[in-house]
Amino acid sequence: MLNQQILANLTKIVGKENVFTTKEDLICYSYDSTPIDHMPDVVVAPVKTEEIAAIMKLANENRIPVVPRGGGTNLSGGSVPVAGGIVMALHRMNKILEIDTDNLTATAQPGVVTAAFHQAVEKEGLFYPPDPQSMFMSTLGGNVAENAGGPRGVKYGVTKDYVLGLEVVSPNGEVIRVGGKTIKNVSGYDLIRLFAGSEGTLGIITEITFRLVPLPEAKRTVLALFDRLDDAARTVSGIIKQRIIPTTLELMDQKTMELIESFKPVGFPLDAEGALLIEVDGSAGEVDRQIVIVEEICKTSGAREVKVAADAAQATQLWTGRRSAFGAMARNALQVLAEDATVPRSKVPDIVREIQRIAAKYQLTIPTLGHTGDGNMHPNILVQSNDEEELKRVDAAIDEIFRAALDLGGTLSGEHGVGLAKQKYMDWEFNSSSLNMMRAIKKAVDPNNILNPGKIFLRGE
């Protein structure tokens, strides 16, 4: 527990109604979307940068851990306060401050929900491409902190590719501003890149300026069905090789489609080993040209059927099916471990084969889908019981999947972050010099290790 003096000071900063200490409130901020939990000592809900700066000063002077939290939907244990202390809930900082239609930028507070931001900029004919499938719950701050991606990553990249400027409160309570509205900016170190994906360990992001692009005029969706999963995977690299970059290039295996159909049927076949859901966007003429080429490549790569969605409603239906994949899996398991090992695009067929092999070896159901256009796989391990023997097999399978991804020149995490969940693999991916540099940066920025301690490479620290 924190002493009364500190609670009184927190109350002075944010007001009584924004400091929560009841056990009920603490429980609600003890978890995220992983099975991990730990109780904080207090939850505070600030509404402006100055309050956050004051809280950080107080916390730093008293060596109290602080964990920033957005929607609490991360899949790596990132917002769980493993060392207790303060959870800083950012839901009150939910204003879109400006949409600048001259410079095609928008500035927002970190607590804005991603989908609300999409809607607001699209009203102005602008487009913010990053589309984590959690966009209706996740916040912009959480997206930057996890460097979230989504299906549109193939063509448009991920969150960090859109951040032009940041306001960040440092662990000792100073307000840092980097970047701005300019597209080009090479003054000083690129701290934006450093903060993007920092998982709440380097600073509290309090304001974000995003680069936007014009909303594409048209888009069309294709569903290609394959009798052999391997053919579907090879088609991914085939399309990229033809210098076509679709907006999305999603692979689903048979088990995934089977589960979707038993949950929210949209007409996926049950007997195809694999399917690709492909969307292209751009000007109307360009879209029509690309869709023909995509159709052609799929056919010559062994697709048994290629369906072009006739209209927006049909396309929406297919995407609704894809979006319900996670739900469909969740209904069929006690726990779904959604991994996000990522490989270079040319290695997609190899990692798909590896995942199948590992699933068979450990007798696990691992429906696999992925934003395969960027090599980002989502093998979803369905855990059926709390049985120790099963959990051992699950652990071993996850180890082997990561090992396989790294051997193929890939990475542990394409978008979910390391948090607590993937810590033990960090020294598989990085040598000690690389990890030491990360430690040095953390030490320089947060000498007392109060900001989200114990995460990423800071196992037990």
Add this chain to the structure above:
Amino acid sequence: MTEPLDKYLDETERCIRCGLCQKVCPIYAEMGSEPFVARGKVRLIRELIKGNVELSPRLKEILALCLDCGACVANCPPSVHTDKLVLEARAKITAEHGLPLPLAGALHGFLPNNSAQALVTKMAYFYQHSGFQKLLRGTGLLKALPLDLDKKEGLMPEFAPRTFRSMLGELPLKKDGKIRVAYFLSCMTNMVKPELGQAVIKVLENHGCEVVIPAGVQCCGTPHLAYGDTKVAAQLAENNARLLLETGADYIISDCATCGAALKKYDKLVPGLEGFADKVRDIAEFLVNVVNLRAGEKPVDGVVTYHEPCHLGRGQGVTAAPREILKAIPGLTFAEMEDADRCCGGAGTFNVMHYDLSMKILDRKLDSIRKVNPQMVATGCPACTMQLEHGLSRREMPISVVHPVELLARTY
């Protein structure tokens, strides 16, 4: 471990914490903080069952802020029944701590008591039509009363001069028909909208039904369940079911989404009522799916949109039928609004107990309505009707609220 709530531990543990409920929970949309979304409530109820938290004032406060709208359940991958969990937890609160006092009076004395309803209706009518109401509003006397009655008083429906029940003896009900239906008289039709009762009878008779109305039915029991008073709810259910079954009707019809949803669950509340629920139909469901919907020829002009009551759409799975009725009416243009199935924030007495929050939820509904720019909003739930009427007049939007069946009745 014999507590009734304990058997729901497994249900709470099915939550995988994905957070998808954040997208749809209307309370969370306003509060933004974790305790108020389904994920938080489920977790707290789990800890309550496990004995890690108590029935503290904070827990009660959190559990009070749930509309029982079911949006979370419909959007939840493993379909965790948060609405049910909250009601069960409230039942535990009521069992151990009793009802809040003013509510106890209403739930025990007023709602189950038909003669009390008649009396209150008369009083309310007098109050609203005698000028006394204006006086109260004008002097600011209401402000002095607890629960900021000055604002909420606008929520009070325009009561009818006479209850529908008191007119039953004089109604010329047809004595023959292909199908015999028992019409369940809801509190709201009885006290506030007798004209809806008349429309229901007219429409049913136009579809060749013989309508019987057991006068002795009481409140459906939903308010009692909402505040955790399972015992009285079960007594009401038993009595109502007996009276409805005694009519020998083929179907039991409700014009109130909430009552219909409650009737369909009577078999879970009272042992020995197996098969009862199979006879219950919402009026729209009955017209479209059982007897072939047939509209008359008189046109009804204007644009209508539809607000889907939680207890009809998600609660009973009736979504297409009311819209089909509206589309079948000659002259009428039906326009779907955005988020038609989002809760209006009425939720029984929620709007009275949590007025400001309820109005914020309602404002989003009114914004959706405004975009469609209709002359009428149709909805199949009297509680939603009251809430919408209150909001529309608060924002001075000249739009009327009707039951789809009332519009249908105008075509004959």
